[in-house]
Amino acid sequence: AQKITQTQPGMFVQEKEAVTLDCTYDTSDPSYGLFWYKQPSSGEMIFLIYQGSYDQQNATEGRYSLNFQKARKSANLVISASQLGDSAMYFCAMREGDSGNTPLVFGKGTRLSVIA
Amino acid sequence: AAGVIQSPRHLIKEKRETATLKCYPIPRHDTVYWYQQGPGQDPQFLISFYEKMQSDKGSIPDRFSAQQFSDYHSELNMSSLELGDSALYFCASSLGLSWGYQETQYFGPGTRLLVL
Numbered sequence: 001a002q003k004i005t006q007t008q009p010g011m012f013v014q015e016k017e018a019v020t021l022d023c024t025y026d027t028s029d030p031s032y033g034l035f036w037y038k039q040p041s042s043g044e045m046i047f048l049i050y051q052g053s054y055d056q057q058n059a060t061e062g063r064y065s066l067n068f069q070k071a072r073k074s075a076n077l078v079i080s081a082s083q084l085g086d087s088a089m090y091f092c093a094m095r096e097g098d099s100g101n102t103p104l105v106f107g108k109g110t111r112l113s114v115i116a
Numbered sequence: 117a118a119g120v121i122q123s124p125r126h127l128i129k130e131k132r133e134t135a136t137l138k139c140y141p142i143p144r145h146d147t148v149y150w151y152q153q154g155p156g157q158d159p160q161f162l163i164s165f166y167e168k169m170q171s172d173k174g175s176i177p178d179r180f181s182a183q184q185f186s187d188y189h190s191e192l193n194m195s196s197l198e199l200g201d202s203a204l205y206f207c208a209s210s211l212g213l214s215w216g217y218q219e220t221q222y223f224g225p226g227t228r229l230l231v232l
Contacts, residue, residue: 035221043225043226044225050219101147102172106158
């Protein structure tokens with residue numbers, strides 16, 4: 001079974017609008033971390049935001065926020081006021097277990113296109 | 117802020133040749149991870165090292181080996197290269213025993229390997 005599911009292969013959003021990228025995860029471990037990364041066409045993998053399984057509040061980083069619904073096992077990324085530079089592939093990833101240095105498992109990604 | 121450094125950035129090899137990829141983690145980071153990302157795919161975990169010892173092993177072919185040196189840099193050695201090894205190879209680093217936000221894995225720019 002997929003550990004991380006991103007159901008939207010591609011998304012379009014108008015510049016300055018907000019957009020939500022979906023991510024659901026599957027784990028029986030009570031301790032885990034959830035991450036979002038951005039991969040522009042140039043190829044680098046840029047860290048955006050982190051949410052820990054025990055965090056009480058949703059994470060926010062500038063224009064990025066994470067809508068964390070633990071009971072539903074979802075960790076959706078919300079990008080507010082989209083910019084043309086936000087056009088990229090977005091990956092949701094998870095780290096399981098108590099150890100902070102276990103490998104990440106990635107979803108298949110969502111390609112976001114921002115339209116002027 | 118210092119980032120993860122990878123060299124070379126691009127590499128072209130013939131089938132059955134060998135290749136060595138190098139990774140220099142962020143200063144003070146003691147854990148290094150290697151990921152392989154095929155065209156149009158999500159990154160797949162290969163292997164990781166914590167304090168110079170192998171920490172986790174993923175889908176790394178037997179033809180590949182890796183190590184972490186005393187200065188924490190890591191090298192991925194790839195032998196008997198096949199066409200299917202053409203991919204983007206990422207190195208990431210983190211603070212191994214951290215938890216929460218501090219556990220975030222930061223990725224290098226990647227080495228793009230093309231096997232002809």
